[in-house]
Amino acid sequence: MMKIKAKPVTAGVAEGEAIVSHMAISFTGGMDPDTGIIKEPGHELEGKSVAGKILVFPMGKGSTTGSWQFYAAFKRGNSPKGIINVKAEGIVAVSAIITGTPMVHQLENDPLECINNGDFVKINADEGYVEIEKNK
Amino acid sequence: MLEGKHGRGARKAMEILVAYGECYSAERMIPVTSVHIAGNYPVLMDEGIEWLEDLAQGGTKVSVYTTKNPEMFDFEDWEELKVPEMYQERQRRIDAVLRSLEVTLTYSCHHYLLGNVPRFGDHIAWASSGSQVYANSVIGARSNRDGDHVALAAAITGVIPEWGMHLTENRRGQVVVETERLNLEGFTTADYQAIGWVVGKIVGDKIPVFVHLPADSAIHNIKGILYTLTVTGAVGLVHLVGITPEAPTLEAAFGGTVRPLDRISIAQKDIDQAYREISFSSEEKVDIVMFGCPQCSIQEVQEIAALLEGRKIHPDTELWICTSNWVKTLSKRMGIYNRIRAAGGRIVADVGAADGPHLYLRERGIKTVAINSARGSYYAHGIFGMDTWFGSTQELVQTAISGKWEGNR
Numbered sequence: 001m002m003k004i005k006a007k008p009v010t011a012g013v014a015e016g017e018a019i020v021s022h023m024a025i026s027f028t029g030g031m032d033p034d035t036g037i038i039k040e041p042g043h044e045l046e047g048k049s050v051a052g053k054i055l056v057f058p059m060g061k062g063s064t065t066g067s068w069q070f071y072a073a074f075k076r077g078n079s080p081k082g083i084i085n086v087k088a089e090g091i092v093a094v095s096a097i098i099t100g101t102p103m104v105h106q107l108e109n110d111p112l113e114c115i116n117n118g119d120f121v122k123i124n125a126d127e128g129y130v131e132i133e134k135n136k
Numbered sequence: 137m138l139e140g141k142h143g144r145g146a147r148k149a150m151e152i153l154v155a156y157g158e159c160y161s162a163e164r165m166i167p168v169t170s171v172h173i174a175g176n177y178p179v180l181m182d183e184g185i186e187w188l189e190d191l192a193q194g195g196t197k198v199s200v201y202t203t204k205n206p207e208m209f210d211f212e213d214w215e216e217l218k219v220p221e222m223y224q225e226r227q228r229r230i231d232a233v234l235r236s237l238e239v240t241l242t243y244s245c246h247h248y249l250l251g252n253v254p255r256f257g258d259h260i261a262w263a264s265s266g267s268q269v270y271a272n273s274v275i276g277a278r279s280n281r282d283g284d285h286v287a288l289a290a291a292i293t294g295v296i297p298e299w300g301m302h303l304t305e306n307r308r309g310q311v312v313v314e315t316e317r318l319n320l321e322g323f324t325t326a327d328y329q330a331i332g333w334v335v336g337k338i339v340g341d342k343i344p345v346f347v348h349l350p351a352d353s354a355i356h357n358i359k360g361i362l363y364t365l366t367v368t369g370a371v372g373l374v375h376l377v378g379i380t381p382e383a384p385t386l387e388a389a390f391g392g393t394v395r396p397l398d399r400i401s402i403a404q405k406d407i408d409q410a411y412r413e414i415s416f417s418s419e420e421k422v423d424i425v426m427f428g429c430p431q432c433s434i435q436e437v438q439e440i441a442a443l444l445e446g447r448k449i450h451p452d453t454e455l456w457i458c459t460s461n462w463v464k465t466l467s468k469r470m471g472i473y474n475r476i477r478a479a480g481g482r483i484v485a486d487v488g489a490a491d492g493p494h495l496y497l498r499e500r501g502i503k504t505v506a507i508n509s510a511r512g513s514y515y516a517h518g519i520f521g522m523d524t525w526f527g528s529t530q531e532l533v534q535t536a537i538s539g540k541w542e543g544n545r
Contacts, residue, residue, distance in 0.1 A: 009159040024340065024370065028179070029518025040518065041416075059341060061370040063515070064265045065179040067283040075183040088159055089341065089370055090300075094283045097155045098187075105159075 002114060002132040006084070006104035008125040009093050014082030014102040015122035018115050018132075019053040021045045026062025027069040027095065036078035054121040055080035056111050060092035070095035082123040084111045084130060104130060137293060145196025149289035156286055157297025165295035166302060170260040170277070171202040172247050172267060173239065173291070175284045177226045178208065178492040178519065185226065188233045191288070197238045198291035203247035204239050205264050206431065206458070207231075208492040210485045211243075217484070220496050239291070243486040244460035245430040248275070256381050261296050263287035266363035266430055266511065272373040273362055274355075276381035278302045281372050301372050307382065308391035309345035309375045311338075314401040316348045324528040328357040329510040330410040331402060332364030338400055341370040345389045351378040356436065363430060364510045411545040414510045417523035421452075423502040425536040427529065428458030429489035429512030434466050436529075437483065441472045443533040444479040450539030454502070455481035458489045481536070488512075494520035506535045506543075 023044045025031065030040040036051030051073075060066060070092075073079040083096055088105040096103035102125040107114075111130070115121060118135035137150040153165065175184060207227050209219045234241060242250050245264060254260045254277035262268040263284045271277045280300045282290070290296045300306055313335055335344055344365070349358075358376065365371045375382070375389035383389035390397070427440060437457055449455050457476065459467075464485040467473040473483055487493050490512035494505070498520065506525040507513050513524040527535070527543035534542040 010155065029515050033181070059370060061340075062265070062367060064263050064268070064281050064283045065174055067285050068175050068179045068181070068184045071187065072181045072183045090156070090281050090286065091283050093159045094152070094156060094285050097152060097159075098285055 004114065004130045004132070005108045006128055006130050007106040008128050009088050009103040009105055010096045010101060011125050012100060012102035013122070013124050013126060014054065015120070016052060016054050016081045018056055018117060018119045018121045019045065019048065019050055020112065020115055020117050021057040022112055023057070024059050024061035025057050026060070027066030027091065028063040030062060031069060031073065033069050033073035033076060033078060036073055036080070050080045051078040053080050054082045054084065054123060056084045056115050058086040058112065060089045064091055066091040067095045067098065071098055074099040074101070084115070084121070084123065086111065104128065143196055144194050145191050146292055148191060149292040152285055152289040153293060153295065153297055157299065160297065160299035162297035162299040164298050166259050166298045167294055168200055168261050168290050168296050169258045170252055170254045170262070171198065171200055171287050171291040172205070172252060172262040172264060173202060173284050173287050174205040174264040176205065176207045176492050177223065177230060178495055180230065185229055185233070188230070192233050192236050196292060199294040200291055201252060202239045202291040203242040203244070203250065203252045204234055205243070205245050206488040206491040207243050207486050208495065209487060212485065218496070218500065220499065223496055242460065244462070245488050246433060246460060249433065250460065250462055259296060259302055261287040261290035265366040269362045269366050269372055269374060270359065272301060273376060273380050274358065279372070281370065305391070307373055308343065309383070309389040310342040311344050311398040311400060313344045313346045314348060314399065315346065317401060317403050318407070320350070323357070324530070325356045325360045326508055326526065326528040327407060328360035329364040330407045330414070332361040333368050333410040333414060333510050334402055334406045335361070335400070336365040336367060336369030336371060339369050339371060342398070343373050343375065344371065345375040345377060345383070345386065347377050347386060349376050349379065353379065359430065367511050367514050408545065411526065414513050414526040415524060416513065416517040417504055417525050417541070419504045419523050420540050421504060422506045422525065422535050422539060422541050423504045424454040424456060424497065425506045425532045426456045426458065426489040426512065427508055427532065428456070429491070429507065429509035431488050432457055432459045432463065434463050437463060437467050437472055439529060440533065441475050443530065444476065444481065447479055447537055449480035449536040453536050453539045455536040456489070457481065457483045458487050459483060459485055461485040490515040494522055498522070506532050506541060508532050
């Protein structure tokens with residue numbers, strides 16, 4: 001098991017299966033709030049659902065309306081359980097704040113290199129660290 | 137405010153701002169002079185309306201001039217537009233809650249033509265990625281990419297955390313963008329949008345510095361680059377050397393420091409590739425031609441009216457010019473409104489061409505959209521599942537007349 005220091009964006013603890021994107025994500029136009037499925041054509045996660053997962057990606061992009069999309073996905077049970085960003089950006093940070101989703105960023109090691117799809121990841125945004133159990 | 141002395145809404149607003157500021161290590165709150173909020177029904181959905189109604193409970197009001205982005209239908213023409221009752225009910229609920237918050241009900245994304253005009257160096261909160269980058273890059277006001285929740289919180293409290301674009305040291309250019317290989321003289325506004333599409337994909341959240349745009353570039357071409365850059369990238373500020381107030385020279389754009397720079401150079405083949413990426417249709421028959429993402433200015437309405445002069449649009453194709461109620465009123469006064477009607481088109485106020493009419497248009501069988509906005513094409517396809525063609529204003533007018541896609545790419 002690997003433990004990495006991280007900077008909290010919100011509070012709380014979340015754990016679950018990781019889904020990793022090396023590409024930025026837009027919640028507006030890029031994610032379906034009814035399913036949590038990424039639908040941007042050509043996106044690395046196209047066709048995959050982020051619902052109930054620990055979502056690891058570099059940063060947000062696209063329209064600033066993304067926090068409403070994320071809020072609806074959350075209310076419908078289709079948002080990720082926790083978020084790890086390389087560097088937090090406003091849209092994703094606010095999405096996490098208004099939904100109480102545990103979120104960290106600025107990890108001591110690059111999360112896109114340490115975490116793979118299917119790894120079991122625990123975010124502790126109260127104490128500022130991430131734990132990774134590799135999927136064998 | 138955090139103790140709730142100014143009411144529940146103000147407390148909730150301040151909680152958002154404090155948490156948001158903390159995540160960016162902001163040292164203090166600073167006053168804002170202008171706010172613009174964005175979400176309409178397709179964006180808010182029922183959950184978002186409930187969130188707003190909860191915020192407004194107990195008499196919460198905005199404390200600075202706050203304007204509102206477009207909604208789904210023209211408040212004056214809902215009958216003619218055959219707007220289903222469900223959507224009418226939702227839009228009227230949003231209208232009621234915004235009225236109670238004392239938001240100025242512009243329903244426009246060209247609010248900077250409607251009196252919401254910050255001054256150079258003002259700190260503002262504009263929650264609409266396109267107009268935010270316009271404020272930073274053309275006006276020289278300072279706004280981060282604040283979503284609606286943060287912008288509303290700023291409108292209520294009158295302050296915003298000082299971070300990012302509010303600080304001079306974060307406004308320096310990072311990537312030089314060269315366009316000298318392009319023949320800009322022959323470029324349409326659609327071609328300028330293709331430049332923005334390409335550059336946004338490359339720069340991500342870095343601040344681009346355009347070095348070859350003529351200082352007298354038309355505002356619609358500048359907007360074409362800016363509004364599209366925010367779709368493919370997370371760009372909040374673009375330095376257009378000789379145009380952006382903070383960037384009279386390349387040195388000024390980089391804050392006076394000369395250092396090794398990232399440089400990109402755009403070629404015509406990149407522009408051609410962008411066109412292939414921005415259209416999402418292969419259907420020849422076009423159901424509707426839409427202008428106005430961002431909403432058309434009176435000059436754009438005049439241009440379309442001139443192209444339509446003495447011609448009739450195809451009976452199976454609709455033509456919508458989306459704009460503000462202000463421009464619609466002006467067009468009536470100037471006789472343009474009736475000329476557009478005579479050609480078979482319509483001017484629709486209070487909506488933008490990617491802002492939600494697609495929900496009810498789709499319900500009456502409209503599927504293929506031709507639009508002169510890359511941003512509009514991306515969102516109409518991504519959010520509303522429309523088949524979209526992207527092209528120039530001239531190509532779109534031609535398409536409306538023949539009923540078939542007339543773009544040459």
